[in-house]
Amino acid sequence: GAGVSQSPSNKVTEKGKDVELRCDPISGHTALYWYRQSLGQGLEFLIYFQGNSAPDKSGLPSDRFSAERTGGSVSTLTIQRTQQEDSAVYLCASSPDSTMNTEAFFGQGTRLTVV
Amino acid sequence: AQSVAQPEDQVNVAEGNPLTVKCTYSVSGNPYLFWYVQYPNRGLQFLLKYITGDNLVKGSYGFEAEFNKSQTSFHLKKPSALVSDSALYFCAVRDRSGAKYVFFGTGTRLTVIA
Numbered sequence: 235g236a237g238v239s240q241s242p243s244n245k246v247t248e249k250g251k252d253v254e255l256r257c258d259p260i261s262g263h264t265a266l267y268w269y270r271q272s273l274g275q276g277l278e279f280l281i282y283f284q285g286n287s288a289p290d291k292s293g294l295p296s297d298r299f300s301a302e303r304t305g306g307s308v309s310t311l312t313i314q315r316t317q318q319e320d321s322a323v324y325l326c327a328s329s330p331d332s333t334m335n336t337e338a339f340f341g342q343g344t345r346l347t348v349v
Numbered sequence: 350a351q352s353v354a355q356p357e358d359q360v361n362v363a364e365g366n367p368l369t370v371k372c373t374y375s376v377s378g379n380p381y382l383f384w385y386v387q388y389p390n391r392g393l394q395f396l397l398k399y400i401t402g403d404n405l406v407k408g409s410y411g412f413e414a415e416f417n418k419s420q421t422s423f424h425l426k427k428p429s430a431l432v433s434d435s436a437l438y439f440c441a442v443r444d445r446s447g448a449k450y451v452f453f454g455t456g457t458r459l460t461v462i463a
Contacts, residue, residue: 276455335400340393
């Protein structure tokens with residue numbers, strides 16, 4: 235596709251439910267990132283995938299959060315037993331390779347509201 | 350460890366005046382530095398980056414930023430602000446010898462007043 239695509243754009247869920255957020259990176263991009271944007275908190279790094287390497291999960295806030303990247307393309311971020319503090323905009327980004335000087339291309343984000 | 354500080358949550362400037370959005374960083378090695386912009390209801394867009402070479406880098410929409418190693422700063426500037434520049438601006442850093450993800454600041458909301 236032309237850009238990074240995320241779905242759904244908005245998600246309202248009840249506290250305690252599980253949610254899955256999807257990211258389709260730009261075709262051919264080997265690096266994929268998940269960030270979380272909370273009001274007044276900037277962008278918080280969650281997880282990074284690069285090709286077939288083991289992902290960098292150092293930013294995941296708890297064991298309720300997990301992410302997969304199948305076939306080096308589509309990624310799914312799963313939040314189990316959602317809590318109200320999980321409410322935020324979840325942003326996915328991709329970049330062409332692991333070269334550290336390349337900029338990332340961001341999707342529009344998924345706004346998650348836990349009620 | 351890497352970090353980014355954007356000391357101003359909000360910057361207001363009159364249309365036509367020069368604007369500056371401040372950013373300082375901390376990395377253990379040498380940095381790659383980025384600026385991104387987020388317009389209302391839109392995703393983050395890349396503006397410019399410093400990799401190496403000339404300390405003054407030019408980017409999209411007439412923006413530029415100057416890398417100052419001694420002051421560990423990477424302030425974003427534009428000679429003449431437009432109302433359409435009103436947005437949320439994020440400074441970001443990546444340590445060349447550290448983590449492979451970009452670390453973002455908390456953002457500065459720029460309002461250009463007509």
